[in-house]
Amino acid sequence: MSDAIDHVLAETRFFSPPEEFARQARLCSDEEYRELHRRSIEEPEEFWGGIADELVWYKRWTRVLNWDNPPFARWFEGGKTNITVNCLDRHLTTARKNKAAILWEGEPYQERRTLTYLELHRLVCRFANALKNLGVGKGDRVAIYLPMVPELAIAMLACARIGAIHSVIFAGFSAPSLVDRLNDAKAKAVITADGGFRRGQVIPLKSVVDEALLQSPTVRHVVVLRRTGTDVHWVHGRDHWWRDVMDPASSVCEPEPMDSEDPLFILYTSGSTGKPKGVLHTTGGYMVGTYLTTKYVFDLREEDTYWCTADIGWVTGHSYIVYGPLANGATTLLYEGAPNHPTPDRFWQIVERYRVNIFYTAPTAIRAFMKWGDGWPRRYDLSSLRLLGTVGEPINPEAWLWYHKTIGQERCPIVDTWWQTETGGIMITPLPGLTKTKPGSATIPFFGVDAAVVDEHGHELPPGKGGLLVIRRPWPSMVRTLWGDDDRFVEYYWSRFRQQGWYLTGDGAVRDEKGYFTILGRIDDVINVSGHRLSTMELESALASHPSVVEAAVVGFDHEIKGLGIAAFVTPAGGVLPGIQLAGELSEHVKKTIGAIARPDQVRFTDSLPKTRSGKIMRRLLRDIASGREIKSDTSTLEDYSALAKLYDEE
Ligand code: WT7
Numbered sequence: 102m103s104d105a106i107d108h109v110l111a112e113t114r115f116f117s118p119p120e121e122f123a124r125q126a127r128l129c130s131d132e133e134y135r136e137l138h139r140r141s142i143e144e145p146e147e148f149w150g151g152i153a154d155e156l157v158w159y160k161r162w163t164r165v166l167n168w169d170n171p172p173f174a175r176w177f178e179g180g181k182t183n184i185t186v187n188c189l190d191r192h193l194t195t196a197r198k199n200k201a202a203i204l205w206e207g208e209p210y211q212e213r214r215t216l217t218y219l220e221l222h223r224l225v226c227r228f229a230n231a232l233k234n235l236g237v238g239k240g241d242r243v244a245i246y247l248p249m250v251p252e253l254a255i256a257m258l259a260c261a262r263i264g265a266i267h268s269v270i271f272a273g274f275s276a277p278s279l280v281d282r283l284n285d286a287k288a289k290a291v292i293t294a295d296g297g298f299r300r301g302q303v304i305p306l307k308s309v310v311d312e313a314l315l316q317s318p319t320v321r322h323v324v325v326l327r328r329t330g331t332d333v334h335w336v337h338g339r340d341h342w343w344r345d346v347m348d349p350a351s352s353v354c355e356p357e358p359m360d361s362e363d364p365l366f367i368l369y370t371s372g373s374t375g376k377p378k379g380v381l382h383t384t385g386g387y388m389v390g391t392y393l394t395t396k397y398v399f400d401l402r403e404e405d406t407y408w409c410t411a412d413i414g415w416v417t418g419h420s421y422i423v424y425g426p427l428a429n430g431a432t433t434l435l436y437e438g439a440p441n442h443p444t445p446d447r448f449w450q451i452v453e454r455y456r457v458n459i460f461y462t463a464p465t466a467i468r469a470f471m472k473w474g475d476g477w478p479r480r481y482d483l484s485s486l487r488l489l490g491t492v493g494e495p496i497n498p499e500a501w502l503w504y505h506k507t508i509g510q511e512r513c514p515i516v517d518t519w520w521q522t523e524t525g526g527i528m529i530t531p532l533p534g535l536t537k538t539k540p541g542s543a544t545i546p547f548f549g550v551d552a553a554v555v556d557e558h559g560h561e562l563p564p565g566k567g568g569l570l571v572i573r574r575p576w577p578s579m580v581r582t583l584w585g586d587d588d589r590f591v592e593y594y595w596s597r598f599r600q601q602g603w604y605l606t607g608d609g610a611v612r613d614e615k616g617y618f619t620i621l622g623r624i625d626d627v628i629n630v631s632g633h634r635l636s637t638m639e640l641e642s643a644l645a646s647h648p649s650v651v652e653a654a655v656v657g658f659d660h661e662i663k664g665l666g667i668a669a670f671v672t673p674a675g676g677v678l679p680g681i682q683l684a685g686e687l688s689e690h691v692k693k694t695i696g697a698i699a700r701p702d703q704v705r706f707t708d709s710l711p712k713t714r715s716g717k718i719m720r721r722l723l724r725d726i727a728s729g730r731e732i733k734s735d736t737s738t739l740e741d742y743s744a745l746a747k748l749y750d751e752e
Contacts, residue, residue, distance in 0.1 A: 105556055106567030106621055108611040109695045110639045112498055115537045116505070118514050122487065126400050126534020134535055134545075141548035142574065149176075149549065149577060153389045156428070157191050158182045159358045162385070166575065171602040172595040173582070174575040175362050176386030183356035184365060184388045185262045188427035189222040190356070201432045204406070204455055205251050208298040208438025216251055218430070221258075224251075226354035228259035231346035235322045237290055239264030239357055242367065244288040244320075246270045246279065246306060248297030249437040252326050252343065253413050254423050256292045261365060264357035268367040268379075271414025272297050272306060273714045278377075279313035282369050283320060285379055286584060290322040296329035300442045307333040314339075361385030367584045368416055370522040371713070378593070379584030380416075380522050388428060390526040390578025394547060395425030398516055399459050400488060400533050408434040409461040409490075410448065415715050416522040417492055420578075421461060425526070440466060445473040449481040460508070461490035461518075465716040467500045472651040474675060475507050483508060488533055490516040493716055495620050497642035498540035505540075519543035519620050521606065523594065525578030528552065529618050541642060542619040549576045552618060554610050559598055562612075567621050567636060570610035571603040579604070609636055626720050628657035630665055633698050637720070640701075643694040644669055647687055649677040654710050654718045655701070658727035666702035668727035670710060670742065679706035703727060709743040 123129045128137075141148040146165045153162070162180030192198065203216040216224070237243060243265045247253040253269070260267040268286050270279060283291070293310045296303045307325055311334050314320055325333065326343040359365075365384045369377040395401060407426055411417035413435075426433040434455060440448050448470075452460065470478070489509050496504075496517055505515055514533040520526060528550045529543040536544050546552045551574040554562050562568045583590040597605045609621035621627075621636035628635045637655050644653035652672040660666030671687065673679050684704035692700045705726075711719040726742070 105562065106609050106611070106627055106634045106636050108565055108567045108621070108639070109635065109699065110541075110642055112539055112541055112619075114498075115539055116514075117537050118534050119512055122514055123534045127397060128532050129534040131535055134532060138546070138548055142551055145549065145574075149389065152393050153177055153180075153385070156182070156187045156388065156392060162361060168575055168602075171575075172591060172604070173587075174386075174579060176383075176575075176577045177361040177389070180361040180385050181358045182361065182385060182388065183262065183359050184384060184424065184428070185225060185258050186356050187388060187392070188258065188424060189218060189225060192218045192430045193222060195430070197430045200430070202427060203251050203254060204432060204434045206434070206436050206451060207250070208301075208436075208442055214251060221255070223352045224255050225258040225262055226352045227347055227350040228255050229262040229354040230350040230352075231324070232259055232265060232290070233263060233354075234346065234350065235290060235324075235341070237263065237265050237322075240364075241265045241290070242268055242286040242288045244268045244270055244279075244283055244286070244291045246272055246274075246291060246293045246310060247326065248272050248294060248299075248304075248306070248328060249412060249435055250294070250326070250328060251435065252292075252294075254435070257366070257413075257419075257423060262354055262356050264359055264363065266364045266366055268369065269414055269419065270369070271412060271714060272304065273414070276309050276312040279309060280316045281376060282379075283313060283317040285369075285376070286367055287319045288317070289319060290324065291320055292324045292326075294326040294328040295333050296331040298329060298438060300439045303329045303331055305331055307331070311336075359384045362581070364581075366419065368419065368522055370416075378589070379586075381581045381584050382525050382578065383581050386577035386579070387525050388424065390576065391420045391425035392428040394527040395421060395429050395431070397532060398518060398527050398530050398547070399461070399490065401426075401429050401431050401459070403430070405431060405458040406434060406455050406485075407431050407459040407461075408436075408451070408455070408457045410436065410440070410466065411461075411463070411492075412715075416525070417461075420526055440469065441473070444477075445470070446477040446480060449478045449483065452483055452486065453481040456485035458485055459488045459490070460486055461492065463493040463716050464491050464496040464500055465494065465712060467491065467496065467504050468645075468652045470508075471500060471503050472672065472675060478507055483510065486510075486513050488516065489513045490518055492518045492520070492527075494718075495622060495638040495642075496541060497638075497645045499642070499645045501540035514538065517541075517543045519608075519618070523580040524572075524576070525580065528572070528576070529620075539613075539617060539619075541638075542613075542617045544617045546618070549574075554612050554618070559601055559603070564612055564614045567609055567611040567634075569597075569624060570606045570608045570618070570620070571598060572606065573601070573603050626656070628655070628665060628667060630657070630667060630698060631663055635667075635695075635699055639695065640667065640669070640691070640699055643691050643699070644671060644687060646694065647690045649674050649683060650687070652710060654720065654723055656720050656723045656727055658703070658724060660702060663702075666727075667699065668703040668705070668723070669701040670705050670707050670723055672707055672710060707742045711742045
């Protein structure tokens with residue numbers, strides 16, 4: 102059996118970088134990109150050494166890359182640094198000293214805070230001392246379970262300051278998920294809040310922690326931030342108010358000199374099965390990787406206001422709200438709440454108020470904005486925006502075009518950035534001043550990234566043939582291992598191409614003649630219909646190109662005759678009547694766009710699709726729904742499958 106994926110959608114629209122943008126961009130010539138990319142691959146020592154030299158080290162490395170023992174890479178071996186010195190201290194002797202580092206807006210109205218670099222530095226040092234006073238030191242694991250408040254970034258940086266390893270746990274996770282993560286890492290302390298605000302509701306975080314700690318014996322201290330004023334249960338000796346530990350703490354804290362390969366953080370990512378994987382990132386390589394990608398992919402300039410809407414509970418927030426932007430001395434915006442609280446224009450209000458220049462969000466959010474209607478963004482002045490980005494999933498061309506027109510007003514390049522928790526930083530992406538973008542394509546590999554599309558034997562596939570996306574060389578911000586489980590790390594990512602020493606991404610992709618990569622979704626989701634291997638991304642994009650559709654998810658299900666049938670779950674556009682007629686029209690539309698082979702056997706309509714907490718469609722749940730019920734081609738009642746998702750265990 103071949104692993105090749107049939108590539109069935111042809112996208113022919115290209116968008117050149119707007120002239121005005123290109124004129125001022127850091128990189129604006131193809132030749133320059135090609136030369137830099139070549140050097141980054143062929144002369145990694147010089148290339149990465151040169152970049153690392155832009156940052157501060159206590160001791161220079163002796164070797165840029167040690168790959169003697171794959172897949173365990175060592176970057177900037179022998180080097181010593183502290184990431185907080187690069188994110189904070191080094192800016193204090195420059196004009197950035199009193200520049201806003203973090204702009205924060207809380208979900209409830211009128212709550213705003215600005216932290217300058219100097220203020221952020223002081224708070225980080227004080228909290229670092231507070232942790233020390235509790236007995237937390239280098240190598241200890243600290244779990245952070247906080248809402249999107251500045252203290253979340255402060256806590257992370259304070260850990261990094263003293264060499265403690267942070268493990269940020271998204272504040273939407275339940276007590277059992279917390280238990281798994283705390284126990285796997287043997288966390289010594291937990292930083293949390295009494296509660297968090299979400300769509301006007303209070304989420305009682307401290308009580309979730311209390312419940313989890315009944316089963317997490319390693320945790321000795323809990324620091325609790327007052328956020329919502331919620332009543333909390335208190336364990337004396339174990340629990341401490343944030344204010345009380347901060348009060349006596351000095352604002353002078355010498356940074357711990359960290360070995361380049363000393364762990365910086367663990368971030369748990371749910372595997373499709375089994376227990377969550379503790380992705381481990383280390384100090385030097387992660388620092389250099391996020392610094393460089395932030396600088397070039399977002400074309401950051403001193404005066405920019407930069408906003409990434411992700412939650413810091415995911416890697417996007419680690420790399421592109423906290424570490425990358427601060428390493429570049431940028432102003433990074435943090436918003437606590439939901440995009441539709443109290444009304445669906447909250448994001449555009451924020452863009453207008455802070456004159457956001459760079460805006461980075463997820464396709465799932467973009468499709469929600471489309472569903473809510475153009476009226477919301479139209480009311481606001483979005484003229485400050487100069488660059489847009491997406492991450493997290495393939496973006497279907499319709500959503501891309503909507504983003505381009507309605508938000509970018511045809512003036513802003515869009516960077517569709519492909520990467521993973523494991524890659525630490527952006528891997529495949531347009532460079533906004535030079536790459537001609539193609540809706541739905543993440544385009545070209547970033548510096549140092551040797552990406553390829555191969556078949557199951559590792560043979561590179563020709564343009565237009567879909568296959569496995571692999572990375573053939575180590576890169577600085579790569580995952581170093583899964584916490585406490587080297588075997589699982591080797592098995593999961595490196596066993597498929599052990600001989601070659603290639604990293605298996607788990608994603609399908611296709612390259613075009615220009616060398617552009619288009620991500621086709623997870624390999625496990627590919628649907629094999631009568632011998633044709635169809636990617637979910639292309640089927641979903643075909644459906645979403647119909648004017649009556651805002652979002653679609655496609656899965657395979659057991660079919661008596663064909664073996665596997667195609668089920669489509671469709672969210673119709675506002676004002677569109679779902680029913681048998683529309684179902685027929687959509688089937689016809691897919692047939693016309695892709696071919697008869699791709700015609701869905703079931704079309705179901707839904708108000709909202711079930712998503713994971715990070716916004717990815719829960720295909721496993723949809724497969725069960727599609728397989729488990731009698732087949733009706735016209736579900737005209739709108740079901741809310743996202744409600745079902747809550748009953749499902751994500752891990
Ligand atoms: C998976 C990684 C990277 C930070 C957020 C998600 C999918 C991510 C794209 C993109 C198509 C994308 C892939 C990848 N993905 N970005 N631009 N185009 N697919 O991190 O939870 O580790 O998920 O997200 O399937 O493997 P993550």
